[in-house]
Amino acid sequence: MLIKKIFIILFLNIIAVADFIRSDIGIVVDTNTGLIWQDNNTDTLSSWEIAVTEFGRCKTLTLAGLEWRLPNINELKTLINYDTSAPATYNEFVNTSLNHYVTSTTYMPDTSKVWYIQFSTGEVLYKEKTGEGPYYYKCVSNR
Numbered sequence: 001m002l003i004k005k006i007f008i009i010l011f012l013n014i015i016a017v018a019d020f021i022r023s024d025i026g027i028v029v030d031t032n033t034g035l036i037w038q039d040n041n042t043d044t045l046s047s048w049e050i051a052v053t054e055f056g057r058c059k060t061l062t063l064a065g066l067e068w069r070l071p072n073i074n075e076l077k078t079l080i081n082y083d084t085s086a087p088a089t090y091n092e093f094v095n096t097s098l099n100h101y102v103t104s105t106t107y108m109p110d111t112s113k114v115w116y117i118q119f120s121t122g123e124v125l126y127k128e129k130t131g132e133g134p135y136y137y138k139c140v141s142n143r
Contacts, residue, residue, distance in 0.1 A: 044134030058139035073105040088122030
């Protein structure tokens, strides 16, 4: 009986896939996490600090009447589709550049660095916060 339960759990994990719904105003809803993603541009930032400040691009975004912010690394990782590359994301994200997208998550062994995702390959990496841009970003909302 235990083997049957393990098989069922493994089988359910395998078939669980990301489900996204794209709107015509440039937002994508993740029906699994409930997160809402901005996908109406491929803007860049000149510095990481601009992305995370109170007056950063996500905090001041006015789209669909939602409150936006820069995602953390775990949230942004939900957009990686390891079955594809260039870009390594799902088809609903039509405005994803083949570059690195920064997150709000500091790399804890070295707080001068920040986590990001290289969407040309789906790699999760870190880089200097104060380095030269461009810094690509996707804003996220939970409501």
